[in-house]
Amino acid sequence: MIRFENVTKTYPDEVVALHQLNFEIAPGEFISIVGQSGAGKSTLLRLITREDFPTHGAVFIEEIDISTIHPKDIPYLRRKIGVVFQDIKLLTTRNAFENVAYAMEVGGVPREQINKEVPQILELVGLAGKAGSFPHQLSGGEKQRVAIARALAHKPLLFLADEPTGNLDEINAMEILNVLKKINELGTTVLLATHARELVDKIKKRVIVLEEGEIISDEEKGKYKL
Numbered sequence: 001m002i003r004f005e006n007v008t009k010t011y012p013d014e015v016v017a018l019h020q021l022n023f024e025i026a027p028g029e030f031i032s033i034v035g036q037s038g039a040g041k042s043t044l045l046r047l048i049t050r051e052d053f054p055t056h057g058a059v060f061i062e063e064i065d066i067s068t069i070h071p072k073d074i075p076y077l078r079r080k081i082g083v084v085f086q087d088i089k090l091l092t093t094r095n096a097f098e099n100v101a102y103a104m105e106v107g108g109v110p111r112e113q114i115n116k117e118v119p120q121i122l123e124l125v126g127l128a129g130k131a132g133s134f135p136h137q138l139s140g141g142e143k144q145r146v147a148i149a150r151a152l153a154h155k156p157l158l159f160l161a162d163e164p165t166g167n168l169d170e171i172n173a174m175e176i177l178n179v180l181k182k183i184n185e186l187g188t189t190v191l192l193a194t195h196a197r198e199l200v201d202k203i204k205k206r207v208i209v210l211e212e213g214e215i216i217s218d219e220e221k222g223k224y225k226l
Contacts, residue, residue, distance in 0.1 A: 001027045001158065001189050002048065007057035009043055009213075017043040018213045020057070025191070027157070030184040032200045033193045035210035041193040044210070045160050048191075049081055050074055061158075079107070082151035082159045082188075086166040088143050090135045096122060096146045097131040103153040121149045125179050141172030148179055158189045165196055173199060 002025040009018040018040045025031055033041050046052040047059050050066050058065045061077065069077060090099050097118055104114045122131055125145040135143055144164055151159065161180060165173035177199050184190045194200065200207055209217040 001025055001029075001062060003060040003063075004047075005058045005060070007047065007054045007059060009040075009047065009052065010055045016213050018047075018054075021215055023208060023215065023218060025189065027189055028184070028187055030181065030190045030203065030205040031192070032203060032205065032207045033191060033210065034195060034197075034200055034207060036195055038212075039210040040213040041195075041210060042162055043213075045083075045162055045191070045193055048158075048160065049083060050077060079154050080157045082148075082154070082156035084144070084147045084151045084159075084161050084164050086163040088147045090143060090146055090150075092135050095132050095134050096127055096138070096149070099135075099146055100149045100153050103150045107154055118149075118153075121152050122146075124152070124182065125149045126175070139172065140168050141175050144168065144172070144176055145179060148176070148183075152183065156188065159183055159191070161190070161192045161194075163194055164192070165194065165199060170198075174202075177203065 004021045004023050007018055007021040008016065010016050021044070033044060035041055043052065047054060048061070050069065053067055058067060060066070066077060091102060094102060100118045100121055101114050104118070119128065119131065122128055125148050127142060127145050127149065130138065130142060135146070138146065159180070165176050168176065173196065180190055180192060181203070206220050207217070208215060
């Protein structure tokens with residue numbers, strides 16, 4: 001599904017964020033991209049969503065070099081990708097149902113389909129009883145699960161989670177991890193960018209470790225090794 005070929009990203013101040021990355025991700029994998037702050041995790045995800053370009057090398061999604069995509073086709077690419085961040089950014093004047101529904105409304109999904117699918121998505125993330133709750137009525141973990149539900153609204157093939165547990169306690173972090181694992185079990189490819197060692201160790205899936213923009217480890221069923 002994803003292939004990085006000799007990808008280097010250098011910013012104008014000569015800071016090398018990523019250096020000669022080579023790896024592939026197969027459909028249906030769950031991969032943790034781990035490393036300390038500044039290791040290059042967020043830069044890597046921005047390259048996948050075409051928010052940024054490699055300085056050298058190429059990023060392929062489904063065998064397409066996404067740097068060659070015409071700007072008008074970028075929204076189509078991004079509809080294949082669900083993204084959730086540490087900074088949740090829910091619509092504060094809309095309840096959980098409406099936050100998820102809004103993502104579908106923007107995509108032109110018919111109201112009948114929205115009314116049918118939003119409850120199913122909320123149930124998937126464990127929020128079946130919170131559809132009418134507004135963000136200020138939800139815990140940090142519940143807000144993050146609404147954000148995940150919103151990112152799932154367009155049925156992405158690929159799900160990117162950038163430090164989704166960074167502001168959560170251990171119990172809520174584990175709930176988010178379990179939701180991501182459930183999403184993966186349904187067939188969606190998941191990339192989790194994190195520095196949370198204890199979470200990565202519990203996943204027991206492939207781990208790619210970044211250090212100063214370079215891959216220092218790539219192991220199946222790995223652990224976060226420094």
